Amino acid sequence: MMIEKKIVTIIGLGLIGSSILRAFNYYLKNKFYIKVYDNHSEHLKVVKSFNIADEICNSVEESVIESDLVILAIPVGVMAEVGKLISPNLKKGAILTDTGSTKLSVIQDLSSLIPEEVFLVPSHPLAGTEHSGPKAGFHNLFEGRYWIIISKKNDKNGKFLENLFKKFGSNVEFMDEFYHDKVLAITSHLPHLIAYSIVDTANNLESDLKNDVVRYSATGFRDFTRLASSDPTMWRDVFLNNTEAVLEMLQRFNEDLSALQKLIRKKDSNELYNFFKNSKEIRNKIIEAKQHLPETSKLK
């Protein structure tokens, strides 16, 4: 192939992978040669119809040949499996990154597999919607959202990714895998777990009541169902791969909920008021920090 451009391979064309492909096409048109692969043939078909990838690959092994940058946008549960398949073909000097929600597990799964002269620099875009699949993607999914890179701030390859993700509109932060997994356990994994759990509680109600839960869901419950409707494979893998941090946060949550339950049972008016009052502070900080969704990813 007579190309001067750097080669990028995107493996996995779900919401995140297809959004990365779109972001390359939108923000960096023709700057890279983009190869894509997905093990769902329908996903490949859909992405082919977009006509924005330079090459649709038929095997994951071949997709990484000569690539300067390989992006694994796949569930964290299949990192080891895919890592094994691609590692013999990874180019010397290539950067291998991923977009998974757990980082310690990704490092454990991949670091022993990949050749010495390939640079593993895990990353995680804190972006998503409740929709999955290549049709759900959009080019500005990462705009104004954090993209965490697991490397030292002055690492050459980390810097390369930083520049790239900034082109997609992301705010880049560097941290280690342990801290990442802890932060995500409380900001994302536990909220999703709880949301799934309360939806399950509603699902188990007698049928009249269950229908009325749907009917009157706008009073709070609906927000939980949005969280509890994203990709089940992804979430299964998150909880299998960030088990320790999630169980720790869940333990703390259970203690807090039990204390609250006791206040309700005792009808402790003063303490209940204080409890409800205190949480406003953290909300105000979030509003100051402007952590809201971009328009395009809002609920339809």
Add this chain to the structure above:
Amino acid sequence: MMIEKKIVTIIGLGLIGSSILRAFNYYLKNKFYIKVYDNHSEHLKVVKSFNIADEICNSVEESVIESDLVILAIPVGVMAEVGKLISPNLKKGAILTDTGSTKLSVIQDLSSLIPEEVFLVPSHPLAGTEHSGPKAGFHNLFEGRYWIIISKKNDKNGKFLENLFKKFGSNVEFMDEFYHDKVLAITSHLPHLIAYSIVDTANNLESDLKNDVVRYSATGFRDFTRLASSDPTMWRDVFLNNTEAVLEMLQRFNEDLSALQKLIRKKDSNELYNFFKNSKEIRNKIIEAKQHLPETSKLK
């Protein structure tokens, strides 16, 4: 006063009360004579500045004199207290309604207080935002939202309220107080309780981590903080007044969460997948039922 119009009194000018006032002004301009009262003098000042109430009253007792319809838009915890003050002045044949989130307690608190020839018809608009106070109100808060009336469908006074609330754009449903409190326990009260609880868990984290929770809140946690930022007095009163139904739903939720916790601890891949997969169904039903917020009440 030489007026032919029916007189309406709105007591309590927070988000709900001030929105009702605005709705009267917008949809039924000059059709009723509207008197308002609030025990916060600043609220009265704010509402006076809107210049849409016919009369700003200085005492709650006097506010109901000659009124054909009295609307208590006050926390459920003060229903009895306010009921005592107004009952001697309630007009024969008047309808007394409220907007509280618990209905059994309102009936218990008011029914013995009010004169025999006054009609108590409790109601509950399933509408709100995370903001409080008279400035937070808007005339179409009730548009497309359910407004539940606690009466028989063919009750004359229930019908009067139905016609009124439909003018505000609401979908009216009739049910009894017991069923209402159960439905609200699972669709609203429990989700809010859990949201408050997880925000508390985050609040109790060591300070570095806590700051990063705010920073990275867009990954799920933010949705909880929105739920956990509405009026603390209102929520305290809800949990003091719907204790039994809430504790029952909380018990069920705890059982479901424990089961899920066990699956994570055991790393039960298949069961976790099934768990996450099942909850999509209820979400899809909600989307079909179009239980989304009107544009104006979306997050700013």
